[in-house]
Amino acid sequence: MNTTIRGLMGACCVAALGLPAAAETITVATVNNGDMIRMQSLMADFKDKNPDIDVNWVTLEENVLRQRVTTDIATNGGQYDVLTIGNYEVPIWARQNWLLPLEDMGADYDVDDFLPAVAQALTVDGTLYAAPFYAESAMVMYRTDLLEKAGLTMPEQPTWAFITEAAEKMTDKSNGVYGICLRGKAGWGENIAFLTAMANSMGARWFDTDWNPQFDSPEWKETLDSYLNLMTNYGPPGASSNGFNENLSLFQTGKCGMWMDATVAGSFVSNPDDSTVADSVGFAPFPHKDGVDNHGNWLWSWNLAIPASSKKQDAAKAFVAWATSKEYTNLVAQEQGISNAPPGTRTSLYENPEYIETAAFAEPTLNAIESADTQSPSVQDVPYTGGQFVSIPEFQAIGTAVGQVFSAALAGTTSADQALSSAQALTKREMQRAGYPK
Structure with a gap:
């Protein structure tokens, strides 16, 4: 048939x-x-x-x-x-x-x-x-009860100096409470998303206007040193394995005094069905460095x-x-x-x-999204757009490789200076291979 x-x-x-x-x-x-x-x-x-x-x-x-x-x-x-x-x-x-x-x-x-x-x-x-x-976008989520106990008040525009002071005073390791939780899991959308935003807020940039990597700059050194200091002294153990979901769980169960991450977490940390600390959560803009007019909040x-x-x-x-x-x-x-x-x-x-x-997080979320400047992510001149990423096709592979290097520094298997040197070398090699500047 x-x-x-x-x-x-x-x-x-x-x-x-x-x-x-x-x-x-x-x-x-x-x-x-x-x-x-x-x-x-x-x-x-x-x-x-x-x-x-x-x-x-x-x-x-x-x-x-x-x-x-x-x-x-x-x-x-x-x-x-x-x-x-x-x-x-x-x-x-x-x-x-x-x-x-x-x-x-x-x-x-x-x-x-x-x-x-x-x-x-x-x-x-x-x-x-x-x-x-x-x-x-990105913002600070923090425990209002722990901050009050520490005798501190969250500024309207927090600086990294304040965040460091607060992290120290909120840390109570004997009771399993850590002053700060930040992404450490390797990946261009995991630790590199956070560290790029932090670097932007410190005045750093990924590339100069000729596409030369900038990991050998003082701004990147300050960024990585500050990050490692916060996480080594006031962060949870095993942080090099923690991404967004792991830190969310730590915060919801009362293990973190502060968490700088995606604003989407607002509903999960303040929902009593999900979070044991829902009644004591505050929100603030992503931090910046004194003298740098850039909070690094992403879109x-x-x-x-x-x-x-x-x-x-x-x-x-x-x-x-x-x-x-x-x-x-x-x-x-x-x-x-x-x-x-x-x-x-x-x-x-x-x-x-x-x-x-x-939703107490609604207005902070909208403010952070609307104030994110993806066209000029750094206070320095850059040849790219983005926020917590560089909007070129090569960034996915380069960002993941750099993320692995920085995660190793957090795990203690390499030093900050060695990590920055490796990041500089591998990024330069891959950018040359890709034919930049184009």
Whole structure:
């Protein structure tokens, strides 16, 4: 029998019997952060609205996610239909024609409601190539009770000198309380994200205007020395293995006096269902060095994008539209409380008086996002944009290699000076190999 005829007969039989067509399954690769885990718990709503689409989740640790999705999209592998990627990757991959333009997302989607700074970072030549699920900057989260016990008051614009003093006075190792928690896990999006932001706030830069690495500068030496001093004397043991999620857990369980990290953590440290210290959490801007007018706060968003290699682009677009819509924000608010809504993406959320009143971190988050200067991340002249990253394709590999060197210094297997020397050499070598300046 002719294959076409046989297929048509099969379809007719299905229709005659009233059998539902098989659902189309899309594979979504995402990071194991709290907001993404929450989304998975609300999938019944998506299924009600899209009964013909099933979702297969691949939930990975941050470094692993980046490695796998980068490999898959660069090789046109087609393993995933929706990717969770950052505003670092979006413009680079869009220019490679690796991402599907996000157009015609539905009449009620309201693209204009996205915060301008967030949408701009995901737009290339006027076209949106990824939709923000949540966005963040960086800030200080601290224990108000421990700071008061130490006889200190958090300044409106904290300096690193104050943070060091507070970390010392808040540390009580005999009771398992450490004055400060910072990222130590190697990775361009882990310890290098934090250390780049800290370096910016210290007046440092990754490259001069001729693309020469600057790890041999006094600003970078001060940055790494200060970081190692804080973590060695007042940080938790095993910090070279701690990234965002590990430090979040330490803070929630009362082990950290202060934590400088992503503003998205605000809802998790102040939610009594998640945090044992929820009633004594304060928020302040990311620190700066005396005399340096730069807080180093970054702009980052975790976004949902559709690879051009996907064979199920319509179903993938339906999922992205659901997960990043105003309706999803309302769903989270109804099911789990408005303070748990994905932060940093939609203007309407920050115009909601209930959110501002309920979420103590809301205004600090918005202020940090809107004041982040990704076009001039350092007070010195630089040939790149970014914040906690350098927006060139080579940064992913270079940043991870430098992260491993700095993580080794935190673990005590190399000195600060040796780490800076290694970072300088490997970055110079890789930049020359890549043909900079271009």
